[in-house]
Amino acid sequence: MLPEAHTYEELVERFEWQIPETFNIGSAICDAWADREPEREALVFIDADGTAQSYSYGDLKRLSNQLASLFHGRGLVRGDRVGVLLPQRPETAFTHIAALKSGAITIPLFTLFGDEALQYRLGNSGAKIVVTDAAGAEKIERIRHELPDLETVLCTDGARFGALDLAAEMEGRSERFAPLATKPGDPAIIIYTSGTTGQPKGALHGHRVLLGHLPGVEMSHDFLGQPGDRIWTPADWAWIGGLLDVLMPALYLGVPVVACRFKKFTAEAAFELIEQQKIRNAFLPPTALKMMRQVPDPEKRWTLNMRSIASGGETLGAELIAWGQKTFGLTINEFYGQTECNMIVSSCASVMEARAGIMGRAVPGHDVNVVDLDGKILPEDTLGNIAVKSPDPVMFLGYWDNEQATRAKFAGDWLLTGDKGTRDADGWITFVGRDDDVITSSGYRIGPGEIEDCLLRHPAVALTGVVGKPDPQRTEIVKAFIVLKQGIEGTNDLAAEIAKFVKTQLAAHEYPREIAFVDTLPMTTTGKVIRRELRSMPDDGIATSK
Numbered sequence: 001m002l003p004e005a006h007t008y009e010e011l012v013e014r015f016e017w018q019i020p021e022t023f024n025i026g027s028a029i030c031d032a033w034a035d036r037e038p039e040r041e042a043l044v045f046i047d048a049d050g051t052a053q054s055y056s057y058g059d060l061k062r063l064s065n066q067l068a069s070l071f072h073g074r075g076l077v078r079g080d081r082v083g084v085l086l087p088q089r090p091e092t093a094f095t096h097i098a099a100l101k102s103g104a105i106t107i108p109l110f111t112l113f114g115d116e117a118l119q120y121r122l123g124n125s126g127a128k129i130v131v132t133d134a135a136g137a138e139k140i141e142r143i144r145h146e147l148p149d150l151e152t153v154l155c156t157d158g159a160r161f162g163a164l165d166l167a168a169e170m171e172g173r174s175e176r177f178a179p180l181a182t183k184p185g186d187p188a189i190i191i192y193t194s195g196t197t198g199q200p201k202g203a204l205h206g207h208r209v210l211l212g213h214l215p216g217v218e219m220s221h222d223f224l225g226q227p228g229d230r231i232w233t234p235a236d237w238a239w240i241g242g243l244l245d246v247l248m249p250a251l252y253l254g255v256p257v258v259a260c261r262f263k264k265f266t267a268e269a270a271f272e273l274i275e276q277q278k279i280r281n282a283f284l285p286p287t288a289l290k291m292m293r294q295v296p297d298p299e300k301r302w303t304l305n306m307r308s309i310a311s312g313g314e315t316l317g318a319e320l321i322a323w324g325q326k327t328f329g330l331t332i333n334e335f336y337g338q339t340e341c342n343m344i345v346s347s348c349a350s351v352m353e354a355r356a357g358i359m360g361r362a363v364p365g366h367d368v369n370v371v372d373l374d375g376k377i378l379p380e381d382t383l384g385n386i387a388v389k390s391p392d393p394v395m396f397l398g399y400w401d402n403e404q405a406t407r408a409k410f411a412g413d414w415l416l417t418g419d420k421g422t423r424d425a426d427g428w429i430t431f432v433g434r435d436d437d438v439i440t441s442s443g444y445r446i447g448p449g450e451i452e453d454c455l456l457r458h459p460a461v462a463l464t465g466v467v468g469k470p471d472p473q474r475t476e477i478v479k480a481f482i483v484l485k486q487g488i489e490g491t492n493d494l495a496a497e498i499a500k501f502v503k504t505q506l507a508a509h510e511y512p513r514e515i516a517f518v519d520t521l522p523m524t525t526t527g528k529v530i531r532r533e534l535r536s537m538p539d540d541g542i543a544t545s546k
Contacts, residue, residue: 001015001017001018001211001214001215001218002015002214002215002218002219002223002364003015005351006351007351007352008348008351008352008361010351011219011348011351011364012364015215015364015365016365017211017365017393018211019184019208019211019393020184021183021184022181022182022183022184023182023183023184023207023208023211024100024101024179024180024181024182024207025096025100025188025189025207025209025210025248026064026096026097026098026099026100026101026102026179027100027101027179028210028252029097029210029248029251029252030042030057030060030061030064030094030097030101030251031061031101031179032252033057033251033254034056034057034058034060034061035061037057037254038056038057038058038061039056039057039058040056040057040254041054041055041056041256042055042056042057042059042060042251042256042257043055043060043090043093043251043256043257043259044256044257044258044259044277045088045089045090045259045260045261046258046259046260046261046273046277047261048261048262048263052277053090055090060090060093060094060097060251062175063090063094063098063170064094064095064097064098064101064177065098065101065174065175065176065177066170066173066174066175067094067095067098067166067170067173068098068099068101068102068177069173069174069175069177070154070169070170070173071098071099071102071104071129072102072177073173074129074151074152075128075151076099076102076104076128076129077103078102078103078104078180079103079104079105079187080104080105080128080129081104081105081106081107081125081126081127081128081129081190082095082099082104082105082106082107082127082128082129082130082131083106083107083109083121083122083125083127083129083130083131083132084096084099084106084107084108084109084130084131084132084238085109085111085113085118085130085131085132085133085136085139085140085238086111086131086132086133086136086156086237087111087133087236087237087261088236088237088242088259088260088261089156089259089261090259091131091156091166092237092259093237093247093251093257093259095131096108096243096248098177099129100188100189100207101177101179101180102177102179102180103180103182103186105125105187105188105189105190105204106188106189106190107121107122107125107127107189107190107191107192107202108189108191108237108238108239108243109121109122109136109238110236110238110239110507110509111133111135111136111236111238112507112508112509113139113506113507114139114503114504114505114506114507114508115139115142115143115505116454116505116506117450117506117507118139118140118143119143119146119147120199120200121192121200121202122140122143122147122150123146123147123149124199124202124400124401125190125202125400126149127147127149127150128149128150128151128152129150129151129152129153129154130150130152130153130154131153131154131156131166132153132154132155132156132163133155133156133157134155134156134157134158134160134161136155137153137155137157137160137161137162137163138160138161140153140161140162140163141161141162141163144162152164154166154169182207183206183207184206184207184208184211184393185206185207185208185397186206186207187204187205187206187397188205188206188207188209189204189205189209189243189244190202190203190204190205190400191203191205191239191240191243191339193338193339193340193445194438194445194446194447194449194450198449198450198453199449199450199453200447200450201399201400201402201405202399202400202401202402203339203340203396203399203400204396204397204398204399204400205396205397206397208393208394209244209393209394209396210244210248210249210252211393212343212365212392212393212394212395213244213245213248213249213342213343213394214249214252214253215343215363215364215365215366216335216337216342216343216344216345216346216363216366216394217245217246217249217250217310217343218249218253219333219335219346219348219363219364220283220308220310220312220333220334220335220343220346220347220348221281221307221308221310221333222307222308222333222348222349222350223350224249224250224253224255224281224308225253225254225255226307228280228307229253229255229256229280229281229307230255230256230258230277230278230279230280230281231246231250231255231256231257231258231279231280231281231282231283232246232257232258232259232260232273232274232277232279232281232282233245233246233282233283233284234260234262234265234270234284234285234288235283235285235443237259239444240337240339240342241283241285241312241313241443242283244342244343245283245310245312245335245342245343246283255281258273258277258279260273265288265291266291267288267291267292267293267294267295267298268295270284270288270291270292271292271295271298271301271302271304272302274302274304274306275302275303275304278305279306280305280306280307280308281306281307281308281309281310282306282308282309282310283309283310283311283312284309284310284311284332285311285312285313285314285442285443286311286313286314286316286320286443286475287442287443287473287474287475288443289311289316289320289323289324289332290320290472290473291473292327293320293323293327298327299326299327299328304327304328306328306329306330307330308330308333309324309328309330309332309333310332310333310334310335310346311332311333311334311335312334312335312336312337313440313443313475314440314443314475315334315357315358315359315431316332316334316356316357317356317357318356318357320332321354321356330349331347331349331354332354333346333347333348333349333354333360334346334347334354334359334360335347335359335360335363336359336360336429336431337394338417338418338419338445339396339445340395340396340409340415340417341388341392341394341395341396341415341417342394343363343394344362344363344366344368344388344392344394345359345360345361345362345363345366345368345429346359346360346361346363347359347360347361348360355428357430358428358429358430359421359429359430359431360428360429361426361427361428361429362427362429365392365393366388366389366392366394367388367389367392368386368387368388368389368423368429369387369389369414369423370382370383370384370385370386370387370421370422370423370429371384371385371387371411371414371416372384372385372411373385373411373416374411374412375387375410375411375412375413375414380422380423380424380425381422381423381424381425382422383420383421383422383432384420384421384422385411385416385417385418385419385420386416386417386419386420386421386429386431387411387414387415387416387417388414388415388417389413389414389415390410390413390414390415392415395415418438419431419432419433420432420433437467437468437531439466439467439468439476439478440468440475440476441468441471441474441475441476441477441478441509442474442475442509444509444510446468446478446509446510448465448466448467448468448478448531450506450510451466451478451480451502451506451510451511451512452464452465452466452529454501454502454505454506455480455482455498455501455502455512457505458498458501459485460484460485460488460494460498461482461483461484461485461498462483462484462485462486463482463483463521463529464480464481464482464483464521464529465480465481465521465522465529465531465534466478466479466480466481466512466531467479467481467531467534467535468535469514469535469539477512477513477514478510478511478512478513478514479512479513479514479515479516479541480498480512480514480515480516481515481516481518481521481534481537482498482515482516482517482518483517483518483519483520483521484517490517490542492542495515495517495542495544496544498512498515498544499511499512499513499515499544499545511544512544513543513544513545514541514542514543514544515541515542515544516537516540516541516542517542518537521534522534
């Protein structure tokens with residue numbers, strides 16, 4: 001979508017949105033290529049044992065059409081919700097494609113979610129169908145009685161735990177399916193995002209969200225879509241960073257996507273994958289970059305031929321940028337956004353120099369500024385709220401079934417990101433900090449409210465408050481301050497037990513890595529925990545994991 005340009009100013013001047021009257025993500029990222037070049041490589045899947053399998057656009061069209069036919073046979077109609085509880089694997093891609101071509105709304109779900117997290121998201125969305133693997137089917141079997149809208153569960157690993165065998169159910173289904181002619185503003189995807197209080201909110205996006213992402217994705221990869229481009233990310237496709245920053249835009253642009261099922265991410269495994277799969281482009285969250293930076297002289301151990309690396313979620317410092325230039329011979333581009341309005345700020349080494357500690361400038365097509373709480377633009381270099389002017393193709397349609405929260409997100413025509421920052425005379429935007437208590441850990445944004453709710457269900461916990469504690473590797477870790485019920489002693493074993501409780505009941509990436517047992521919590525007169533005071537309390541506690 002980006003025009004050719006040699007400077008940022010030229011890029012902005014030449015850019016214009018290209019939003020057609022009808023647009024369907026599923027058709028655009030699959031059928032459009034399959035009808036022209038069916039043998040073109042679309043996806044490469046690396047299994048846990050290292051086996052690689054290539055899928056063409058023709059393959060994705062055939063498989064997604066069969067699944068769409070199956071969905072139709074199971075009673076799926078336009079507007080129904082389909083949960084996708086899978087890791088990076090081919091079924092994840094063609095499930096999204098099939099559901100979107102059917103006019104349904106997909107719900108990407110993280111495989112590390114526990115029963116409570118899944119029950120809330122599937123229940124709140126009213127999901128009718130879920131596609132998952134054996135591990136996910138086992139979780140869903142335990143909560144299915146709480147999900148009256150859920151009619152069908154399909155499993156990639158065969159008929160397990162009350163789920164139907166996906167492959168067997170698809171076999172013999174029609175390979176012809178006419179995608180619905182959806183409009184850009186028709187609902188397409190719900191991505192749940194954590195807040196500071198209560199349960200996560202479902203950010204509902206229209207089919208236009210893919211088009212809205214394209215300028216930022218192309219810019220952060222120095223004009224992605226060049227001959228030989230081949231992209232990979234360790235970010236899970238259940239999050240907006242993996243799904244809409246990599247998988248969907250790359251397929252739209254005809255760039256092969258490498259999907260890899262690491263048992264556990266390690267820096268060495270990442271470098272080996274980049275070499276073996278001849279990866280040219282990658283989205284690497286800051287935590288992954290910090291881990292990879294610890295490997296001595298990687299450029300001497302592996303043949304690396306990368307063209308672009310994008311990173312987001314945390315401001316890159318001068319040291320990481322210098323390491324990227326030494327290791328890969330390129331400048332890592334930083335980008336910024338959030339689930340509700342993503343890829344709105346970016347750097348781009350092809351048209352402007354990198355500035356350490358500064359996120360970048362507004363991606364062409366997006367009006368990004370710094371405003372006060374009333375939506376008034378503040379003077380240059382003044383600390384305020386980073387905001388995006390509506391309407392904007394990448395902006396969410398609203399929170400699912402939550403008009404009040406949607407209204408609270410805006411100040412007039414400006415969507416408030418919840419982040420503080422400044423903007424200089426040349427449009428460079430500096431991130432200063434969050435305006436709320438959301439925790440940023442290993443690239444995930446974690447809401448303390450959901451963790452606190454889970455902790456209170458543990459039989460030993462009377463009161464609790466959760467905050468983020470600075471951590472050099474993960475940016476922040478989850479730290480819980482806990483008041484125990486009378487007569488219970490705070491021990492190392494109890495801390496480990498509580499952490500495991502959250503890990504299994506809620507999510508494996510949200511459990512507290514440090515717990516402090518305290519006698520009281522700082523509270524407001526209305527009974528709310530004052531988290532800013534928790535953050536200033538003595539830095540002690542029991543580490544529940546490294």
